[in-house]
Amino acid sequence: MGRTIHREDNMAKSNFTRRxxxxxxxxxxxxxxxxTLFTSRVWAEAHTGFTNAPQGDTVTLGFNVPQSGPYAxxxxxxxxxxxLAVEHLNGEGDGGMLQTFSxxxxxxxGIMGKRVEFVTGDTQTKSDAARASARSMIEKDGAxxxxxxxxxxxxxxxxxxxxxxxxxxxxxxxxxxDTTGKDKKANGFRHFFNSYMSGAALAPILAAQYxxxxxxxxxxxxxxxxxTTEEAITSSTEALGWETVNTVKTPLTQTDFxxxxxxxxxxxxxxxxxxxxxxxxxNSLTNAVQxxxxxxxxxxxxxxxxxxxxxxxxxxxxxxxxxxxxxSQNWDWKLENQLGARYSGTNAFVQSFGNKYGFPPSQAAHTxxxxxxxxxDAVTRAGSFNPCAVDEALSGFEFDGMGNGPTLYRADDHQxxxxxxxxxxxxxxxxxxxxxxxxxxxxxxxVTYEPDHPQFAGGSLGSCNPxx
Amino acid sequence: MDAIILQILNGLDKGSAYALIALGLTLIFGTLGVxxxxxxxxxxxxxxxxxxxxxxxxxxxxxEDAGDTSVGGFSFGALQQETPYVVHWFGEGTGNAIIDWAxxxxxxxxxxxxxxxxxxxxxxxxxHFYKRPHADQILVTFGLAIVLQEIIKYFYGANPIPTPxxxxxxxxxxxxxxxxxxxGSIVYPYWRLTYFFFxxxxxxxVFAFLQFTTFGMxxxxxxxxxxxxxxxxxxxxxxxxxxxxIAAAVAGLAGVMYGPINSPNYHMxxxxxxxSFVVVVVGGMGSLPGAVLAGFLLGIIEAFASMTExxxxxxxxxxxxxxxxxxxxxxxxxxxLMGRKGVMED
Numbered sequence: 023m024g025r026t027i028h029r030e031d032n033m034a035k036s037n038f039t040r041r042x043x044x045x046x047x048x049x050x051x052x053x054x055x056x057x058t059l060f061t062s063r064v065w066a067e068a069h070t071g072f073t074n075a076p077q078g079d080t081v082t083l084g085f086n087v088p089q090s091g092p093y094a095x096x097x098x099x100x101x102x103x104x105x106l107a108v109e110h111l112n113g114e115g116d117g118g119m120l121q122t123f124s125x126x127x128x129x130x131x132g133i134m135g136k137r138v139e140f141v142t143g144d145t146q147t148k149s150d151a152a153r154a155s156a157r158s159m160i161e162k163d164g165a166x167x168x169x170x171x172x173x174x175x176x177x178x179x180x181x182x183x184x185x186x187x188x189x190x191x192x193x194x195x196x197x198x199x200d201t202t203g204k205d206k207k208a209n210g211f212r213h214f215f216n217s218y219m220s221g222a223a224l225a226p227i228l229a230a231q232y233x234x235x236x237x238x239x240x241x242x243x244x245x246x247x248x249x250t251t252e253e254a255i256t257s258s259t260e261a262l263g264w265e266t267v268n269t270v271k272t273p274l275t276q277t278d279f280x281x282x283x284x285x286x287x288x289x290x291x292x293x294x295x296x297x298x299x300x301x302x303x304x305n306s307l308t309n310a311v312q313x314x315x316x317x318x319x320x321x322x323x324x325x326x327x328x329x330x331x332x333x334x335x336x337x338x339x340x341x342x343x344x345x346x347x348x349x350s351q352n353w354d355w356k357l358e359n360q361l362g363a364r365y366s367g368t369n370a371f372v373q374s375f376g377n378k379y380g381f382p383p384s385q386a387a388h389t390x391x392x393x394x395x396x397x398x399d400a401v402t403r404a405g406s407f408n409p410c411a412v413d414e415a416l417s418g419f420e421f422d423g424m425g426n427g428p429t430l431y432r433a434d435d436h437q438x439x440x441x442x443x444x445x446x447x448x449x450x451x452x453x454x455x456x457x458x459x460x461x462x463x464x465x466x467x468x469v470t471y472e473p474d475h476p477q478f479a480g481g482s483l484g485s486c487n488p489x490x
Numbered sequence: 491m492d493a494i495i496l497q498i499l500n501g502l503d504k505g506s507a508y509a510l511i512a513l514g515l516t517l518i519f520g521t522l523g524v525x526x527x528x529x530x531x532x533x534x535x536x537x538x539x540x541x542x543x544x545x546x547x548x549x550x551x552x553x554e555d556a557g558d559t560s561v562g563g564f565s566f567g568a569l570q571q572e573t574p575y576v577v578h579w580f581g582e583g584t585g586n587a588i589i590d591w592a593x594x595x596x597x598x599x600x601x602x603x604x605x606x607x608x609x610x611x612x613x614x615x616x617x618h619f620y621k622r623p624h625a626d627q628i629l630v631t632f633g634l635a636i637v638l639q640e641i642i643k644y645f646y647g648a649n650p651i652p653t654p655x656x657x658x659x660x661x662x663x664x665x666x667x668x669x670x671x672x673x674g675s676i677v678y679p680y681w682r683l684t685y686f687f688f689x690x691x692x693x694x695x696v697f698a699f700l701q702f703t704t705f706g707m708x709x710x711x712x713x714x715x716x717x718x719x720x721x722x723x724x725x726x727x728x729x730x731x732x733x734x735x736i737a738a739a740v741a742g743l744a745g746v747m748y749g750p751i752n753s754p755n756y757h758m759x760x761x762x763x764x765x766s767f768v769v770v771v772v773g774g775m776g777s778l779p780g781a782v783l784a785g786f787l788l789g790i791i792e793a794f795a796s797m798t799e800x801x802x803x804x805x806x807x808x809x810x811x812x813x814x815x816x817x818x819x820x821x822x823x824x825x826x827l828m829g830r831k832g833v834m835e836d
Contacts, residue, residue, distance in 0.1 A: 090648075092755070092757065094643065094647070096649075098647075270801070275761075277752055277761045278504060280504070280793075281797070281808075282796060284500055285493065287496070287675065287676075288493050288675065301755060304753050305752050308751075308753060312681065312751070313677060314661060314677050314679070317661070319674075335649050338649060338652070339649050339651065339652060341652025341753070343652070356563070359562060359563035360562075369563075382562070453561045455561070456562055
């Protein structure tokens with residue numbers, strides 16, 4: 023996948039440049055100094071100093087989510103959350119998290135008095151399609167910020183595009199370390215947690231629940247997110263005494279994992295780690311349970327399965343197979359009711375979302391809702407839509423009341439640092455929306471790492487690009 | 491040794507699905523001469539028959555005297571505990587047992603539905619393409635597959651939907667003990683074994699139907715020489731339409747029973763389609779035994795190629811092995827393993 027993105031990067035750059043060069047010729051070569059989008063809109067608004075500066079009494083946000091392909095349901099949930107956020111920003115509905123957010127800059131009159139409007143794009147969970155739809159929203163619709171997405175490949179690709187175009191990218195669901203690691207960009211911000219944090223949050227709980235003397239077998243989705251997750255989990259668990267007996271890459275298109283599960287039975291492993299997401303996770307977990315791994319004994323211990331990144335939608339796909347299986351989440355809709363006021367904002371959001379749509383929101387919906395509010399708040403505090411002003415307002419911003427407890431948007435890499443939720447599949451779920459129980463919340467200190475940590479090495483944030 | 495036995499079992503079970511889909515494809519090609527790219531979609535529709543039937547059985551209501559029905563502290567819309575109607579009507583024990591057996595029971599639901607879908611598809615669309623080139627048939631049936639896929643996605647979403655096997659089939663059979671190996675070294679899930687036997691029975695039934703009934707005899711005669719059979723005053727077209735319905739039902743039943751192996755999603759047909767065509771080509775276009783033989787053969791080869799030992803020597807071989815075998819077979823036997831002369835050769 024990494025290779026694909028590079029190719030697309032080059033393609034996209036060449037497209038921009040080709041278009042840009044035509045205009046450059048007409049306008050006397052002035053554009054050579056600014057490697058950015060050279061469209062008529064951008065030129066027309068160049069005097070405002072940044073791309074897509076809102077002109078009238080409205081401001082347009084671009085929500086780029088998978089509306090087709092395997093993650094379409096997750097995309098639909100993200101879109102619901104975005105619509106709700108826009109409603110709340112414009113002073114409609116019950117206000118949701120605006121009531122609990124520690125910053126009180128937002129007052130329900132849009133963003134800086136401008137009514138919020140939005141356009142949507144379909145990422146199809148493909149980097150090229152996601153870039154094309156983001157580009158269309160920026161060039162044609164005048165989106166000042168792009169948000170959403172359900173894959174790290176897409177996040178990295180769209181983030182790079184937003185950096186070139188000079189708009190802010192508020193990432194949706196993206197869990198690979200690279201988004202705020204080697205591929206980080208000054209115009210990009212991630213609220214969602216990452217593979218390292220999953221490993222750091224899970225490892226102590228795995229050791230406490232299953233013991234420090236364990237032999238783990240990893241099945242890993244053969245793409246960038248799979249690699250970073252495998253690396254994060256192996257290094258965290260090995261540090262606590264676990265041994266990694268084998269790591270096997272599985273093709274992203276694989277649907278039946280039986281031939282990969284069978285060798286696990288022959289190995290000396292007593293834990294199976296499934297570094298899979300989406301349909302891969304549903305199928306590999308279902309197959310593993312079918313082969314009796316959950317009821318198996320190995321090395322005199324109960325065999326265990328671990329799914330590092332849980333998602334409510336995937337849990338629904340796997341059904342009763344997730345019973346008893348540990349994993350991590352960015353957020354869960356039951357947090358405040360079960361763990362108290364530290365996670366305030368959760369109930370306000372769940373109630374608001376539930377009243378509107380009839381069911382609780384997923385963590386993908388939560389992160390998208392929060393990102394939209396955080397962006398609006400940063401603009402308001404900065405007093406400007408200029409991406410560089412937003413960058414300054416968000417970098418190092420500490421906030422609370424958004425459902426995750428006290429949170430820091432770290433200036434070094436634009437990654438949010440907050441508690442991580444460790445969950446386990448319920449043995450007897452009462453409802454298809456209530457499939458996991460919260461086991462523990464790993465405090466933020468335990469999942470914080472240095473900005474130059476090896477798993478995040480390479481790349482640099484660079485400086486913010488206001489475009490235009 | 492135990493690893494080899496396990497992979498043979500894996501291959502048989504994967505091969506069952508290939509063989510069932512390829513059998514339907516070959517039936518349609520053999521009778522109507524149509525290359526049906528919508529056949530994978532029929533497999534998917536079958537799986538969704540099981541999903542629909544399970545949902546119908548699980549339909550419920552919130553009893554008035556239920557007291558607190560909230561979940562996790564909230565009680566809006568979907569967050570309420572419902573009592574299924576079947577439990578309400580038949581009591582706790584029987585009601586829950588019916589829901590538990592939803593997948594096998596949905597066979598009864600799927601057969602008429604799939605035959606109806608097959609006949610409608612043939613009469614409504616495909617019959618207009620009999621005299622058109624194969625390329626046209628492929629285009630129209632591939633388009634139809636995408637349309638069917640999107641319809642399912644519209645109603646059921648893109649997420650996989652769990653359709654569990656009855657609880658009696660949960661768990662796995664320990665071949666290790668049976669064959670004198672260590673306990674737990676060769677275990678195989680009950681439902682996958684059931685799938686294999688189900689596929690074997692279904693394949694046998696299709697062959698018996700064609701071999702031992704008058705209807706089957708006429709169809710076989712029609713496959714060999716359509717014009718002569720027509721001149722004998724037999725309405726061969728009507729019989730072929732029924733065969734299309736039967737082929738659709740075979741693919742549908744393969745899909746129904748596949749649900750507990752991998753949760754159905756709208757795309758599952760496409761995942762099988764290309765491989766099934768390879769199976770048909772390797773088996774020999776128009777040859778029913780060839781399709782079945784190639785299905786199992788390629789299933790087993792694919793399972794072996796996914797073994798860690800093999801992957802260590804030849805990384806990535808699991809991705810290409812089937813196509814590699816197809817190339818070798820077609821180079822050495824251009825008509826496939828059991829293909830006959832004159833089929834798809836102008």
